[in-house]
Amino acid sequence: xxxxxxxxxxxxxxxxxxxxxxxxxxxxxxxxxxxxxxxxxxxxxxxxxxxxxxxxxxxxxxxxxxxxxxxxxxxxxxxxxxxxxxxxxxxxxxxxxxxxxxxxxxxxxxxxxxxxxxxxxxxxxxxxxxxxxxxxxxxxxxxxxxxxxxxxxxxxxx
Numbered sequence: 702x703x704x705x706x707x708x709x710x711x712x713x714x715x716x717x718x719x720x721x722x723x724x725x726x727x728x729x730x731x732x733x734x735x736x737x738x739x740x741x742x743x744x745x746x747x748x749x750x751x752x753x754x755x756x757x758x759x760x761x762x763x764x765x766x767x768x769x770x771x772x773x774x775x776x777x778x779x780x781x782x783x784x785x786x787x788x789x790x791x792x793x794x795x796x797x798x799x800x801x802x803x804x805x806x807x808x809x810x811x812x813x814x815x816x817x818x819x820x821x822x823x824x825x826x827x828x829x830x831x832x833x834x835x836x837x838x839x840x841x842x843x844x845x846x847x848x849x850x851x852x853x854x855x856x857x858x859x
Contacts, residue, residue, distance in 0.1 A: 703764070703771070703837055704757060704856040706738045714758025715819075717742075722753060725750020729841075734852070737776075741850035744841055753849075754785075756838040757856075764858045768831035771808045774854040775799035783820070784808055788833040791815050791826055794840075799851055804842040807859075831858045 705711055712733040719727045727750050735846025740755045771784060777799030779783075786793045793813035797806045815826030820842065837856055841849055 702736070702855065702857045703760075703834070704853070706733060706854055707736045709733060712738060715755055717753065717755050719748035719753045720745075720748075721837070723750070724748045725752070727751070727753045729753040729755070731755045736855045739850065739852050740839060740847070743846075743848050744843075745846055746844060750795045751844055752840055752842045754838050754840040759835055760835050762824065763832040764834055766830065766832040768813040768858040769810055769838070770857050770859055772797070772855075772857045773797065773806045773808065774803065774856075775806065776803040776852045777801060778850050780841065780849055780851075781843055783842055784813075785816075785820075785838040785840060786813060786829060786834055787834055787838070789828070791823075792818070796821060803852070803854060804829040834858065 715731050719731045726747045727745045732739050781796050781798045783794050783796050794816050795808045795813045810829045813829040815823045
């Protein structure tokens with residue numbers, strides 16, 4: 702289990718990072734509500750902005766080897782989010798659209814694509830493996846201005 706938000710302490714180490722680090726004006730927050738992490742805010746493309754994210758704590762030890770997918774138990778708002786997984790050397794992404802009712806999105810590790818810091822694909826990187834996972838993040842980068850909210854109950858490797 703990478704994150705289980707049923708416990709109040711489970712939110713510790715999670716933090717938002719918005720396009721304000723590059724001059725944008727998007728805003729977001731992360732909170733715990735009734736067993737779910739709530740990531741919400743306003744996405745803006747003003748000042749060349751257009752992203753907001755919530756990042757989990759760094760994992761000192763990798764999860765078990767041989768697992769094939771990340772399962773995200775979430776409830777969305779109809780928007781498409783991006784799951785980013787960081788290893789000690791690379792970042793990988795995959796897009797997903799959570800249902801409007803709490804349900805699981807299974808993201809196969811084989812479908813994650815290695816990217817640079819601007820989320821552009823990088824060729825010739827090793828495939829993502831479960832034991833290499835060191836951090837997970839959820840981004841909103843869909844270029845649709847306005848409010849958003851996604852509720853996440855858990856993130857697990859399986």
